[in-house]
Amino acid sequence: MSTKLFYLRAVLNKKMEKQRFPFGMIIGRMMHEMGRVFKKRANEQAEIKIPNEQFALLYAISLKEDDVIQKDMAEVMRKDKSGILRLIDSLEEKELISRVADTKDRRKNCLMVTKKGKEVIEQYLKLMSELMEQLQQGLTASEMNTFYKVADHIKSNAEKL
Amino acid sequence: MSTKLFYLRAVLNKKMEKQRFPFGMIIGRMMHEMGRVFKKRANEQAEIKIPNEQFALLYAISLKEDDVIQKDMAEVMRKDKSGILRLIDSLEEKELISRVADTKDRRKNCLMVTKKGKEVIEQYLKLMSELMEQLQQGLTASEMNTFYKVADHIKSNAEKL
DNA sequence: AAATAATTGTTGCATATGTCAACTAAATTG
DNA sequence: CAATTTAGTTGACATATGCAACAATTATTT
Numbered sequence: 001m002s003t004k005l006f007y008l009r010a011v012l013n014k015k016m017e018k019q020r021f022p023f024g025m026i027i028g029r030m031m032h033e034m035g036r037v038f039k040k041r042a043n044e045q046a047e048i049k050i051p052n053e054q055f056a057l058l059y060a061i062s063l064k065e066d067d068v069i070q071k072d073m074a075e076v077m078r079k080d081k082s083g084i085l086r087l088i089d090s091l092e093e094k095e096l097i098s099r100v101a102d103t104k105d106r107r108k109n110c111l112m113v114t115k116k117g118k119e120v121i122e123q124y125l126k127l128m129s130e131l132m133e134q135l136q137q138g139l140t141a142s143e144m145n146t147f148y149k150v151a152d153h154i155k156s157n158a159e160k161l
Numbered sequence: 162m163s164t165k166l167f168y169l170r171a172v173l174n175k176k177m178e179k180q181r182f183p184f185g186m187i188i189g190r191m192m193h194e195m196g197r198v199f200k201k202r203a204n205e206q207a208e209i210k211i212p213n214e215q216f217a218l219l220y221a222i223s224l225k226e227d228d229v230i231q232k233d234m235a236e237v238m239r240k241d242k243s244g245i246l247r248l249i250d251s252l253e254e255k256e257l258i259s260r261v262a263d264t265k266d267r268r269k270n271c272l273m274v275t276k277k278g279k280e281v282i283e284q285y286l287k288l289m290s291e292l293m294e295q296l297q298q299g300l301t302a303s304e305m306n307t308f309y310k311v312a313d314h315i316k317s318n319a320e321k322l
Numbered sequence: 323a324a325a326t327a328a329t330t331g332t333t334g335c336a337t338a339t340g341t342c343a344a345c346t347a348a349a350t351t352g
Numbered sequence: 353c354a355a356t357t358t359a360g361t362t363g364a365c366a367t368a369t370g371c372a373a374c375a376a377t378t379a380t381t382t
Contacts, residue, residue, distance in 0.1 A: 022289045024195055025217060030312045031192060032239065033319035034185060040322075051338060056186060071359060078193065080341055085361065090338085107348050107359045128183045135318045139311055147311040150304050151191045157296045158194035161201075212367060232330060241370050246332065248368085268330040268377050 034135065041127055048120050050094065055124055057087045058096055061111050062121055067102070068111040096120055195296065202288055209281050211255065216285055218248045219257055222272050223282055228263070229272040257281055 035052065042049055050058070060076055061068050070088060074081040088111065091097045096117035102108035113121070136144060196213065203210055211219070221237055222229050231249060235242040249272065252258045257278035263269035274282070297305060 022286060023293045024192075024199065024213075024289060025220070026309065026312055026316075027188065027192060027195075028213075028217065030316040030319070031185075031188060033316050034188075036239065037319050037322045038185065052185075052189075053339070056189065059186070069359075078197065079339095081360070082342085082362080083340055086339080105349070105359085109360075125183060128185060132184045134322065135315045137318060139314055143307050143311050146304050146307040148187065150300055150308040151187055153300055154296045155191040155194050157298060158191070158198050161198045161295065214368065230330080240368095242331070243333080243371085244369055251367085266330085266378070270331075 034131075038127065038131055041131065042124070045127060046120075046123050048094065048096075048116070048123075050091070050096070050120065054087055054090055055120075057084070058091055058113065058117055059121055059124075061097060062113045062118070069102070069108045070111065073111070091117070195292075199288070199292055202292065203285070206288060207281075207284050209255065209257075209277070209284075211252075211257070211281065215248055215251055216281075218245070219252055219274065219278055220282055220285075222258060223274045223279070230263070230269045231272065232269075234272070252278070 039052075057073065057077060061073060064072070064076075070084050071081060073088075074084045077084065088097065088099070092099060094116075095114055098112050098114055099109040100112055102110050200213070218234065218238060222234060225233070225237075231245050232242060234249075235245045238245065249258065249260070253260060255277075256275055259273050259275055260270040261273055263271050
C-alpha cells in the first residue's frame with residue numbers, strides 16, 4: 001500500500017471516529033461519569049448535600065467580592081433570572097446564603113454566603129480536589145495543562161457565537 | 162525574597178487557582194456554552210428539534226448493531242430504566258424510533274430507528290461537526306488530540322470508581 | 323407441574339432545572 | 353409628574369433524574 005493511501009485512510013478513520021462519537025458526546029460522557037462519582041461521594045461524605053447547580057451558584061457568589069445581586073449572578077451563570085431566583089430560594093432554605101435588602105436601592109437583594117455556606121464550599125472543594133487527584137492518575141501535568149487550555153479556548157470561542 | 166519562598170508562593174498560587182475554578186466547573190462552563198450555541202443553531206437550522214438527551218439516546222440506539230432493548234440502553238447511558246423509558250416515549254411520539262415487541266421474549270421491546278430518525282441524526286451530526294470546526298479555531302490538531310485523550314482517560318478512571 | 327424467583331417494562335411520585343410571560347415595586351428619565 | 357426601565361417575583365409548562373412499587377413474562381427450583 002502506498003504511504004499516501006495509508007495516510008488518507010488514517011485521516012478518514014480519524015474523521016469517522018469523530019463522527020461516530022461527536023465531541024460534545026465524548027465530553028458529555030466524561031462529565032456524566034465525573035458527576036456520578038462526585039454525587040456518590042458527596043452523598044457518602046458530605047454533611048450537607050446540594051445538587052451541582054446549586055453548588056456552582058453558591059461558589060460563584062462566594063467568589064464575587066463586591067455586592068452580589070441576583071441579576072448579576074444570572075449574567076455570570078448565563079441563566080434566566082427566574083432560574084437563579086429558584087436556586088437562591090433553595091440555597092436560602094438550606095441556610096447557605098441569605099438575602100439582605102439593599103439599603104440604597106430597595107429593588108435589590110444583596111446575597112451573602114453564611115458561615116454554614118462557607119463550610120459547605122470547603123467540604124465540596126476538598127471532595128472535588130480529592131476526586132481529581134484520582135481521576136488524573138496516569139496523565140502528565142503537561143497533558144492536563146493542554147486540556148485546560150483547550151477547554152478554556154473552546155469556551156471562549158463559543159461565547160462569541 | 163529567597164528562591165525557596167518564591168517557589169512556595171508559586172505552588173500556592175497554582176493550588177489556589179485550581180481551587181478557585183475546580184476542574185468540574187471549568188469543563189462545566191465549556192459544556193454549558195457549547196450546549197447553548199448548539200441549541201440555538203438546532204433551533205434555527207434543524208427541521209426537527211429534539212433536546213440533547215433525546216438525541217444522545219437516539220444516536221446511541223442507532224450505533225448498536227444487534228437487537229436493542231430498553232434495559233441495555235439504560236446500562237449504556239448509565240441511567241435508570243424509567244428515565245430511558247420516558248426518553249423513548251418522547252422519541253417514539255416524534256416518530257424517530259419505534260418499539261417492536263420481541264417475538265421470542267414478550268417482555269422485551271426492540272428499538273428501531275425510523276427513516277425520519279436517521280435523517281435527524283444526519284442533520285444533528287452535520288450541525289455538530291460544523292460547530293466544532295468553528296470552536297476549534299486557534300487550536301492545533303495535537304492539542305485537540307491531547308484533549309480527547311485526557312477526556313477519555315478521565316472518563317475511564319471515573320468508571321472504575 | 324406448581325411454586326418461586328428473576329427479568330423487562332411501566333407507572334407514580336419527588337426533586338431539579340430551563341424558559342417564557344406577566345406582574346409588582348422601586349428607581350430613573352424626560 | 354408621567355413614562356420607562358430595572359430587579360425581583362410568580363405561575364405555567366417542558367425536560368430530566370432517581371426511587372419504589374407494580375404487572376407481565378420468562379426462568380429456576382422443588
